[in-house]
Amino acid sequence: MLFLTVLATGIALVPLASILVYVGIKGLPALNWEFFTQLPKAVGEPGGGLANAILGTIILVLLAAGIALPLGILTGIYLAEFGKDRLAPTVRFLCDVLTGVPSIIVGIVVYSTVVLTMKRFSALAGGIALAIIMLPLVARSTEEMLRLVPHSLREASLALGATQGRTIRSVVLRSALGGIVTGAMLATARVAGETAPLLFTALNSRYWPTGLDERIASLPVYIFTYSTTPYEDLHRLAWGAALVLVSMVLGTSIAARLAAKKVNGGK
Amino acid sequence: MSVKIKVENLNAWYGRNQVLKDINLEIEANKVTAIIGPSGCGKSTFIRCLNRLHEVVPGARVRGHVWVDGQDLYAPGVDPTEVRHRIGMVFQKPNPFPTMSIFENVAVGVRIHGLKPGVKLEEIVERSLRMAALWEEVSDRLYTSGVSLSGGQQQRLCIARALAVEPEVLLLDEPCASLDPISTLKIEDLLVELKKNYTIVIVTHNMQQAARVSDYTAFLLDGELVEYGPTPEIFTRPRDKRTEDYITGRFG
Numbered sequence: 001m002l003f004l005t006v007l008a009t010g011i012a013l014v015p016l017a018s019i020l021v022y023v024g025i026k027g028l029p030a031l032n033w034e035f036f037t038q039l040p041k042a043v044g045e046p047g048g049g050l051a052n053a054i055l056g057t058i059i060l061v062l063l064a065a066g067i068a069l070p071l072g073i074l075t076g077i078y079l080a081e082f083g084k085d086r087l088a089p090t091v092r093f094l095c096d097v098l099t100g101v102p103s104i105i106v107g108i109v110v111y112s113t114v115v116l117t118m119k120r121f122s123a124l125a126g127g128i129a130l131a132i133i134m135l136p137l138v139a140r141s142t143e144e145m146l147r148l149v150p151h152s153l154r155e156a157s158l159a160l161g162a163t164q165g166r167t168i169r170s171v172v173l174r175s176a177l178g179g180i181v182t183g184a185m186l187a188t189a190r191v192a193g194e195t196a197p198l199l200f201t202a203l204n205s206r207y208w209p210t211g212l213d214e215r216i217a218s219l220p221v222y223i224f225t226y227s228t229t230p231y232e233d234l235h236r237l238a239w240g241a242a243l244v245l246v247s248m249v250l251g252t253s254i255a256a257r258l259a260a261k262k263v264n265g266g267k
Numbered sequence: 268m269s270v271k272i273k274v275e276n277l278n279a280w281y282g283r284n285q286v287l288k289d290i291n292l293e294i295e296a297n298k299v300t301a302i303i304g305p306s307g308c309g310k311s312t313f314i315r316c317l318n319r320l321h322e323v324v325p326g327a328r329v330r331g332h333v334w335v336d337g338q339d340l341y342a343p344g345v346d347p348t349e350v351r352h353r354i355g356m357v358f359q360k361p362n363p364f365p366t367m368s369i370f371e372n373v374a375v376g377v378r379i380h381g382l383k384p385g386v387k388l389e390e391i392v393e394r395s396l397r398m399a400a401l402w403e404e405v406s407d408r409l410y411t412s413g414v415s416l417s418g419g420q421q422q423r424l425c426i427a428r429a430l431a432v433e434p435e436v437l438l439l440d441e442p443c444a445s446l447d448p449i450s451t452l453k454i455e456d457l458l459v460e461l462k463k464n465y466t467i468v469i470v471t472h473n474m475q476q477a478a479r480v481s482d483y484t485a486f487l488l489d490g491e492l493v494e495y496g497p498t499p500e501i502f503t504r505p506r507d508k509r510t511e512d513y514i515t516g517r518f519g
C-alpha cells in the first residue's frame with residue numbers, strides 16, 4: 001500500500017518537475033537585462049525584451065484582484081455568515097457554475113459587452129475578464145475558510161455582547177485570515193496565466209502601457225503569439241516569457257503558503 | 268435577600284423539539300445557584316436563555332419571561348447584545364480567541380463596548396486577571412497567545428474576559444468539565460470569592476461541586492424543573508423522589 005502511494009505520488013510529480021526543468025532549460029538563455037528592460041523589437045530585428053508584457057501582466061492581475069478580491073471576499077462572507085435564506089444556495093450554485101465556465105467563454109462575453117461598448121480593446125476589459133474568472137474562486141475559498149472557524153469562538157464573542165457584524169470582523173475574519181489570504185493568492189496565481197480571455201479583451205501591444213483604456217501587452221499572449229511564428233528568435237523570447245510567468249505564479253503560490261503559516265502560527 | 272433574576276414560564280425549543288417546559292424560578296443576588304441534572308435535560312439551554320444566546324442557534328425559539336432587576340429580557344425592543352453585555356458567560360470548553368494575546372483576549376470586550384473616560388485599559392485587564400486568579404501566572408507574558416496556556420488557565424482567562432466588561436451576572440456552563448482537579452478547585456474558590464460582587468449561575472454535572480460551591484440548587488429533568496431550593500436542603504432532604512434518586516446516583 002505504502003509502495004503504491006509513493007509510486008503514485010512520484011508519477012504525479014513527474015509532470016510538475018518536467019515542466020519546471022524544461023521551461024527552465026529553454027527559458028533561462030533568453031533571460032538577460034535586456035529582456036526585463038526593453039520593448040519588443042520589430043520582427044527580424046535581433047534583441048529586444050518583453051518588459052512591457054511583464055508590466056502588463058502585473059497591471060492586469062492587479063486590476064483583476066482589485067475587482068475580484070473585495071467582491072469575492074464579501075460574497076464569501078455573505079455565504080458563510082448571513083446566507084440563511086433561499087438566495088444563498090443560488091449564489092453558491094452560480095459560483096460553482098461560473099468556476100466551470102471555460103475561460104474562453106468569459107473572454108467572448110466580455111468582448112461582446114465591454115469591448116464592443118467601449119469600441120476598443122483595453123486593459124480594463126482584460127482585467128474584468130480575469131476578475132470574472134477569479135471571483136467564484138475567491139468567494140468559495142473565503143466561504144470554506146470562514147466555515148472552519150469554530151462555532152465556539154462566535155458564541156464567545158456574542159456572549160461578550162458583540163454584535164454579529166463585530167463578531168465577524170474582530171473574531172471570525174481574524175481567525176480565518178490566513179486561509180482567506182492563501183485562497184486569494186492562489187486565485188491570483190491561477191488567473192495570471194490565462195491567455196484565451198485576454199485575446200478577446202486586452203489583446204496585445206508592442207508599447208509600454210499608457211492607460212487602462214488602451215490595449216495592453218501580457219506574458220501569456222506574447223507566449224501565444226511568439227510561439228506560433230516561424231522565427232527562432234521569437235521562440236527563444238517566448239520561452240523566456242514562459243519562465244518568467246511560471247516563476248511569478250510559483251512565487252505567488254509559495255508566498256501564499258508562507259502567509260498562511262505566518263498568520264496561523266502567529267504569536 | 269434580593270431576587271436578581273426571575274424566570275417565568277420559560278419554554279425553549281430547537282426546531283420542533285421542546286427542551287424547556289414552563290420553568291419558574293427566582294435566582295438570588297450575590298449567591299451561587301447551581302443547575303444540576305442528567306446530560307441532555309436542558310441545563311445548557313436554560314442558562315443560554317438567561318443571556319439570550321439560545322436564539323443564535325438556527326431554528327431555536329424561546330417563549331416566556333426572564334426578569335433581571337425587574338426588566339424583562341424578552342420584552343420587545345430589548346437589544347440582545349446589551350443583555351449579553353450585562354450577563355457574562357463562560358463555556359464548557361475553554362474558548363479563548365486563538366488569534367489574540369492574553370492581554371487582547373481580556374481587552375476585546377472593553378474595546379467592543381468602549382472604554383469609559385478616565386479608565387485605563389491596562390488597569391481593567393490587570394484587575395480582571397486578578398479577579399480570575401490568573402494575574403500572578405501570566406503577568407510576565409501578557410502578549411503571548413491565549414491558547415499557549417494550560418486548560419485550567421485558559422478557562423480562568425475566559426472568566427477574566429467575561430469579567431472585564433463588568434457584567435452583573437456570571438453564567439458558567441460546566442466550566443470545570445475539561446479541567447484537572449487542581450484547576451477545578453481553583454475555579455471553585457474563585458466562584459466563592461466572586462459572588463461578593465456578582466450573581467453566579469453554574470451548570471454542573473458534578474454533585475460534589477454543586478454541594479461545595481452553591482447556595483441554591485435547581486434540579487432539571489427532561490426540560491422540567493423538578494426541585495429548587497437551598498443547596499443543603501436539596502442534598503440532605505430532597506422532597507422529590509426523582510431528586511433523591513439523582514443525587515444518590517441511582518439515576519441513568
Ligand SMILES: Nc1ncnc2c1ncn2[C@@H]1O[C@H](COP(=O)(O)OP(=O)(O)O)[C@@H](O)[C@H]1O
Nearest residue numbers: 281286304305306307308309310311312313324
Ligand atoms: N444546537 C442544538 N440543536 C438541536 N438540539 C439541541 C441543540 N443543543 C441541544 N439540543 C438538544 O436539547 C436538549 C437539551 O440539551 P442541553 O441543554 O445541551 O442539555 P444539557 O446541557 O443538560 O446536557 C438535548 O436533547 C439536546 O439533544
Ligand SMILES: [Mg+2]
Nearest residue numbers: 310311312440
Ligand atoms: Mg450542557
